[in-house]
Amino acid sequence: MKFLHTADWHIGKKLNGFDLLEQQNHVFKQLLQIAKEEEVDGIIIAGDLYDRGLPSVDAVETLNQMFIELNLKETFPIFAIAGNHDSGERLGTGSEWYQYSNFYLKTNLLEATKPIELADTQVFLLPYFEPFEARQLFQDEKIKTIQQGVTRLVEEMKKEMKPDKQHLLVTHFFVAGGQKTDSETKVTVGGLDAISLDLLAESFDYVALGHLHSKQALSHSRVKYSGSLLKYSVSEVSDEKGVWIVSLEDKQVTTTFRKVEPLADLQQITASFQELMSKEYYEQIKRDNYLAISLTDTKVIPNVMTELRKIYPHIIQLDRAYGRDCRENEASQMSQKLQELDPLELFTTYFKQITEDELTEEQVNWLKESLAMTQAARREQV
């Protein structure tokens, strides 16, 4: 059996306000192409299909269209689960009908321990859940953590396992890497308790994980994160994005990583403002990329973001590589000083800076009256 393992699509996600639907469609098409080339027997999507529980209409239409392409047009079986970013109830609507075309979408714990059989493989779909859900399901007050919940669920799954079949788990949690310590269940990433790698590695032939966005987050031959299809934060800047092609034959697993290329990459640049604004510089870089810019300048640069955006439309972060110099500290001190001025002094200073003129005596009096009235009125309101 050959599967394509992907996760964390986050359809509808915006990167610092920039809509990514076009980007997401672009990498999806590559995924579809890879699935066809590799002639996989199924597509695994390990949670976080949407970026949020209540996705926009555009996001809903986009994901639905992707499912239509994969499952109805290209007839790939799909094995998908809800992640912590999904609303299980909303995502799961209609999933009872999806099964007619071998699209298995599991969004709650009910029957999560019953596998789907595909030829010689049993696929277990365990969506993201909160400890209370496992507590309710098993009527067991002792289940307080995700690790305890997963342990109990895996016990149930084992009862369903046929020895002559291969066993594959799809789930969406933070898996703590290998160290058998008590403390690992206390680690949380993205608000989730960790579950232990050993439990999963011992129980299944392959575990297709979602949640962490980097495939490097865990290093194990049979328990893997696929990572996201796009770089969704600056911390992922050096990630290689793509999907795992997982072959399971006689309980032997081989995995190959197939890369996908973004339409616009997320890139980190360190340069001076002057360099960035020079044609020789910007002509050699992909200006449409999502850029995290680190300025080497230490001086104040007026309207720096506005100026940079004229050249680079998709700046998602701007900071200083070496901090700011003394003159800026002076400006900062000035700013501090301004905060200490009373409103009358503040306005007088501002008027002088802008008009290069002094207030007349009459103007000062008007100002005093207005301020007195405003302050009195504000006192009334408090």
Add this chain to the structure above:
Amino acid sequence: MKFLHTADWHIGKKLNGFDLLEQQNHVFKQLLQIAKEEEVDGIIIAGDLYDRGLPSVDAVETLNQMFIELNLKETFPIFAIAGNHDSGERLGTGSEWYQYSNFYLKTNLLEATKPIELADTQVFLLPYFEPFEARQLFQDEKIKTIQQGVTRLVEEMKKEMKPDKQHLLVTHFFVAGGQKTDSETKVTVGGLDAISLDLLAESFDYVALGHLHSKQALSHSRVKYSGSLLKYSVSEVSDEKGVWIVSLEDKQVTTTFRKVEPLADLQQITASFQELMSKEYYEQIKRDNYLAISLTDTKVIPNVMTELRKIYPHIIQLDRAYGRDCRENEASQMSQKLQELDPLELFTTYFKQITEDELTEEQVNWLKESLAMTQAARREQV
């Protein structure tokens, strides 16, 4: 062929803040029972499945469960469309898979003119649409109204009609009754242009309408509103709620109305406050009903709503059958007079009423100062 025709479920609707999901489930169960008793060949739901485009998670789960009952458990084919209260995009998600089990849900104009064939009947599903959608579909700038859009769509449907088949239309609009006047297209109900009854009656053997909540809204043997399953406003208080059982044999239509009974009815009561609060009175009425109360009293009744709610938990409207008497009119005149007082007089009057004492001269001066400052500050803000 035998169909059950229903519409305007408005799942998730609240009646003056009261959640109706339990009520909706109650009548749904009766609908299901009727469908089984009548052994219908299909269930028609003519739009407004949800009450709003972005329904709550509870509403989503409730409707999904109803579909599961009807279509997956009881294997009734479903023919449904989106109404003006539905978001076509959200409601339509997954509908491509529904067809595997003969659940046909149409939420946009694409392919709305292609019928679904069920034995000797062609069912056309025309969801609610805005004129611009028909204009875009046909690339015809002349389509400005719903009537023009429907006319064009019906032309296309006719091309698909097989003469030996019966033709059934499901749609969701205001249908203007029979008078062949130019003005009828100008009538709007619930924000929708009207479409002409004649166009529909001439073109189809049966037309299953949604939108108006009373089955009495239109009187025609083959073009019918089913009305809603529950009374959703006081104007529906005397409606009989239920579903049509429609038999189509050799292009002959017979219809029977099957009633459903609400768990709690919507009821209008006219009585005095004293009657309403007396045990002999309230013990003989169903106090859990949704009540629109018309008080015969004309005098002021302190805390009237609070008092009534102690007995009647579901008051959705409260008014006076005969208006209010002179003393109340005096109060009303006083209220009018108060609105004409300037803030200083108003406060002086209020102070006197509450403390039964006059303001001191010093207090009056403080008041004047404060008011002057506040008014000045407000002028500044305008």
